[in-house]
Amino acid sequence: MGRGRSSSSAAVRSDVAFDYDDLSEPHATRNVQMRQAYPKLFKTLKRVDYSTGIYVVLAMFVQIGCAYLVTRPLDSEWQWWARFLLVAYSIGGICNHSMTLAMHEISHDLAGGGLLGKTLGLIANAPLGIPAYASFKRYHNEHHKYQGEDGIDSDVPTALEGHVVGTNPFLKTIWMICQPFFYALRPLITVGKSPSVMELYNLVFQVAFSTGLAAFCGSDINDPATWSAMAPVYLIASTLLGMGLHPMAGHFVAEHYTFVRGQETYSYYGPLNWFSFWVGYHNEHHDFCNLPGSTLRKLRDSTPEFYEDLPVHHSWIKVIWRYITSPILSPFSRVRRNTMADDEVAYLRTQ
Numbered sequence: 001m002g003r004g005r006s007s008s009s010a011a012v013r014s015d016v017a018f019d020y021d022d023l024s025e026p027h028a029t030r031n032v033q034m035r036q037a038y039p040k041l042f043k044t045l046k047r048v049d050y051s052t053g054i055y056v057v058l059a060m061f062v063q064i065g066c067a068y069l070v071t072r073p074l075d076s077e078w079q080w081w082a083r084f085l086l087v088a089y090s091i092g093g094i095c096n097h098s099m100t101l102a103m104h105e106i107s108h109d110l111a112g113g114g115l116l117g118k119t120l121g122l123i124a125n126a127p128l129g130i131p132a133y134a135s136f137k138r139y140h141n142e143h144h145k146y147q148g149e150d151g152i153d154s155d156v157p158t159a160l161e162g163h164v165v166g167t168n169p170f171l172k173t174i175w176m177i178c179q180p181f182f183y184a185l186r187p188l189i190t191v192g193k194s195p196s197v198m199e200l201y202n203l204v205f206q207v208a209f210s211t212g213l214a215a216f217c218g219s220d221i222n223d224p225a226t227w228s229a230m231a232p233v234y235l236i237a238s239t240l241l242g243m244g245l246h247p248m249a250g251h252f253v254a255e256h257y258t259f260v261r262g263q264e265t266y267s268y269y270g271p272l273n274w275f276s277f278w279v280g281y282h283n284e285h286h287d288f289c290n291l292p293g294s295t296l297r298k299l300r301d302s303t304p305e306f307y308e309d310l311p312v313h314h315s316w317i318k319v320i321w322r323y324i325t326s327p328i329l330s331p332f333s334r335v336r337r338n339t340m341a342d343d344e345v346a347y348l349r350t351q
Contacts, residue, residue, distance in 0.1 A: 018162070018336040019258060025147035025337070026264070027286040034287065034303055041302055042288065049292035052111035052277065056102050056124045059095045063127035063238065064213060066091055067231040071217045084234065089246070092238025094275055097248035099124045100132070100239075101276045107137035110292040122202060126209040129235030132184070134202040139187045144289050147256075148264070148337045154187035155256065157331035165331050172324045173245065175331065179252055180243040210235065248272060250316020253323045255282045257333045260311045264335040267300075268313040283310060 035042060070087050074080045102111075102124040109117050125133040139154050146152045161182065165171045175182075187193075210232040217231040243249055254268050268280035278293030279285065284300050284307070291299060300307050313319050323329050 018156075018159070018332050018334060019261075021148070021264075021335050021337050022339065023337070024339060027144075027147070027283075030287050030306060034306055037306075038303060041299075042291070045288075045291050045295040045299055047292065047295070048112055049105070049110055049294050050112065051294070052102060052105050052292070053116075053120050055277075056099065056106075056111075056120055059099055059102070060123055060127050063092060063095050063235060064216070066095075066238075067213055067234045068217050070234050071230050084230070085237070085241075088234055088237040089241045092234065093242030093246050094248060095242075096128050096235070096238040097242040097246065098275050098277070099127055100136075100243065101279050103133045103136055104140065104279060105277050105293060106133070107140050108289055110290070118198070122205045125202065125206060127235055128239045129206070129210060129232055130184075130239060131199070131202040131206040134196060134198040135187065138193060138196065138199075139191065142191075144286065146340070147286070148335050149340055150336060150338045151190060152340070153336075154190045156190075156334045156336055157182070158186060158190060159332075162330055162332035167327055167330045169324050172330070176249065176253075176320060176324065177244040179249055180240050183243070183252075245320070247317050247320075248276065250313075250319045251276065251279060251282075254280075254313045254316055254319040256335075257323065257329065258335060259322075259329070259333075263311055266311060266313055267307070268316060268319075270314055270316065272316055280313075280316075283307060 066087050070080075070084045074083065103121055105111055106117055106121045106124060111117060111120055121133040121137065125131060143153050143155045148156060161175070165175045213231045213235070214229055243252075250272075251268065254266055256265055258264060259266065265283050265286055267283045270280065273280040273293075276293075278296050281293065281296035281300060284296040285291075285293070287306075288296075288299065
């Protein structure tokens, strides 16, 4: 942890239940304060960052090239699997985790709206091997509007996760490895919206892309090492490895887990921001989610008094290590709130 409150003396003991807050999420308040203090700044920062589309297309072609490479035969099956897993964890893991964060930018219409935004979302999703963009956009926007709200914010772990995993280091390690499964299944359990037309388009596009990739990579059914089905498997492996126990996945814990009492969102200012569309500037992002990640550094530099005293992370790897080894941190280490009427929650679940 960086400047601000001590993370050792003020850490939240969260191994038996969530820490509930009866106040609304804090970012809307800071947004108003900052707009009053800097009325002209945000007009200069607000824009569409079309460069996101360039990175998305580039990452897609990198993954197509890697998929082709890992389906080529080698002298031994052991060497083939070693290459497959190494490339999937390193290049594939970084690319695919980066594409999930590109989807995050696109879901806020920061790379273009309308048909352009939807198309970029599907392209960013393509290398993941699993349709996710349309569902992510539906659930993630509510994470911003209703941060921590019971039954709405599916970014918060379930009580079952907290009770099963607890503070056990081994179980927390398994929990980190399984993050992609939790992020995929948790919204269905906590919110459970009906599928949308866009989610159907997402599924069809993903199947078409994976089928085309398999055909492009070619196949020799007599040699499993060059069987074309392994190309889509490579994409899925890159996603699961890159979103599991991987340096990029540190942001899952770094962003909102309560390392310090009273602080429910944390920023990270390290080098992995270059691969993550600056999502590490997470306080800044929640304060102004309509600003592209590429402008968040300038936002912070232009408004230092609002951020310089907040606790920050400097390493996502250290965040993972500290979370796993800490005797007081667990999936319960999140702030939750129950400030909405039951009919409001019921209505949002239908949208």
